[in-house]
Every structure is written in structure tokens, then in C-alpha cells.
Amino acid sequence: MYSMTAVEPITPQEISAINLPGVLISIGVGVAVWLVASFLISGITKRVAEGSTFFKKRHFRWVTPALRALDHERRVQRANTIGALLRSVVGVLVAAFTIMYVLNNLNVNIAPLLTSVGILGIAIGFGAQQLIRDFLAGIFITLEDQYGIGDIIETSEVVGVVESMNLRITRVRADDGAIWYLRNGEILRVGNRSQGNYIAPTAPPADEADATPQQQAGE
Template sequence: MVSMLSILPPATSQPSGVSLPGIVISLGVGVAVWLVATFIISRITRRVASGSNFFKKPTFKWAAPAFRALDHERRVQRAETIGSLLNSVVGVLVVIITGMYVLQNLDINIAPLLTSVGILGVAIGFGAQQLIRDFLAGIFITIEDQYGIGDVIETSEVVGVVESMGLRITRVRSDDGAIWYLRNGEILRVGNRSQGRYVPLHETDDGTTDQGSAHVETKKTDQKAGD
């Protein structure tokens, strides 16, 4: 009986090179960083959605255009979109960095793993170029405030009202009631009739544009705005 127990490893033994304290510390720091980052992002997005003057301060004035909105619904939608994007980016970064530290503390050589991940990333990148393009375009459309929910926009495919916006797809309802799903990466040019002053140009019988009527309507619009 004694001889059998003598060949068993001690209960507290661990493989050489493995650092349990290092693993615990890495996981703890990763969770703490993620919680702090998500808390800060949540606070910022709530203040932006409620119309806070936080970004009017000189220190953060550079970020104000990214959060400019014309109404509450649009402001809330843009704040939630940007907040969700930031949370996703932070989550991915924390998982990757924490995972690398955990693997190192497990005495695992991560160099071959990084090489494999790099090759896999290149393969996925080639296969999902259009998807990545759509997501990047959606991010810039949101940040640059090119249009928002409720805006009347004009693209090469359709003229209609924006009903929903995502990082990949913009949904537009045209005048005849049809729903159009536009991939953000394929919207090369867009006109926003809800930003600034929009005055329709009238065509004459010979097909030319009546600039005079447009100027008259513009003056009437200015007079109404002044009154």
C-alpha cells in the first residue's frame, strides 16, 4: 500500500514551467481591464445619448463631430452603435492579450500558434474582403454622420427614407413602399436631403433644368426660416 502511494505525484505538484499564480493574475487583470473599459464606454455612450455637453469641453472637442445628432432617436442610435463597436473591439483585444499571457504561463510556445493564426487571418481576409469592406464603410458612415434614421437619402439605386442602420446593411424605404437593403460598402455616393436645404429642380419641356424656379423656392425657404 505504501509502495503504491509512493509512485503517485503529490496533490500539489504541477508541470515544470507552469505558473498557476501567473495564470490567475493574468485572468484577473484581463477581467479587471475589460470591466473598467466597458464601464467607461457605457458611461460615455449614455451621456452622449442623453445630449450631454461632455464633448463640448475643449479637451474633447475633437470628438464632437462623431457624436453630433439632429434628434434624440438618431443620437441614441448612433451612440449605441459606436458603443457596441467599442465594446467589441475592447473585448477582442482583452481576450487575445490575456490568452497570450495565459499560454505563456502554461509554458506553451506561442510562436508557432501566432504563425498559424497569421496565416489563417490572411486566408479569412481574402475570403471576407467584401464583408470587411461593408463593416468599415458602416463604421465611417456612422462616425462621419453621413446620414441617420429618418433621413431622406439618394443613392444611385434608390431615393427613400432610412429606416435602420447597421454596420453592414442600411435599410431604406422608397416612395413606392419597397424596402431596399443596401450594403454599406457599395454605397459610393449618397445625397442627404435632410441635411441643409433641399430644393427640387424643375425640368422644362426641352429637358433642361429651370434654375430660376429653384432660386425662387430657395428664397421662399429662406424667408420662411427667417420668419
């Protein structure tokens, strides 16, 4: 004989415990917070990209060093990158809190779920340490304007022109035409020849270069 497990029907008490207005309110508040945050981030990004003088007032002098890196021709690129990062962070936070409140209003015990998510987050964190390191390095490279697209940089691995960059990878074209993909977290030292007063070393004249080995041989 085959035994089949009977599915327990939902009782009226469980249905009555569901707070449908609370679910709708939670979703509405989450959407509203996301729209307001996106509007504010877009407005700040636009003003920074246009070179707003709002933060140059006397009572905002304390924030000037952090924004000095944006005060040049590449501030549009920097502002858009930071704006996209802020949108992603705010979107994840708003979605997480909205889902928690919706499940709570649906009479779902979220304590085991939070425990599982915490354990999963720890496991992912250990497995993605290098990825997180690359992203953090990319954020600081962007904020501090260490280099940008079109700059000639020198690292321990390569000397070339930056063709593209994001929060994880910097793509550099070397003098011989090879394309190098540098992980931001692995760039321990970088020199920007486009920002300073770099002077290329001059090669000695051909006759002096030919005479040097002969003089050494004569000695």
C-alpha cells in the same frame, strides 16, 4: 499484430513548469481590464447620448468637429452604435492577450500558434475584403451622420426612406414600396433630402404638358 502508440505520461518536471498562480492572475487581470473598459465605454456612451458638455470646453475644441455629428436628436443611436463597436474591439483584444498569457503560464509554446493565427488572419482578410469594406463604410457613415433612420435619401440605385441601418447594411423603402438592402461599401454617392433644404421639382400643369407635344408636332 496490432501496434498501439503509447501515450507518454506527463512528467513531474512538466507539471512543475506550469505556473498556476500566473494562470489565475492572467485570467483575473483580463477580467478586471474588461470590466473597467466596459464601465468607461458605458459611461462615455451615456454622457454623449445625454448631450454632455464636457467636450465643449475650451481645451477640447480640437475634437469638436468629430463630435458635431452627434449633437442632434439621433445622437443616442450614434452613441450606442459606437459604444457597441468599441466594446467588441476591446473584448477581442483583451481575450486575445489573456489567452496568450494563460498559455504562456501553462508552459505552451505559443510561437507556432501565433504563426498559424497570423496566416489564418491573412487568409480571412483576403476573403473578407468586401465585408471589411462594408464595416468601415458603416463606421464612417455613423460617425459623420451622413444619414439616419427616417431620412429620405437618394443614391445611384434608389430613392426612399431609411428604415434601418447597421455597420454592414442599410435598408431603404422606395416610393413604390420595395425594400432595398444596400451594402454600405457599395454606396459611393448619397444625397440626404432630410438634412438640407430639399425642394421637390414641381410638375408642369396638365394643359401645358398636353400642349407641348402638339406644339412640337405643329413645328
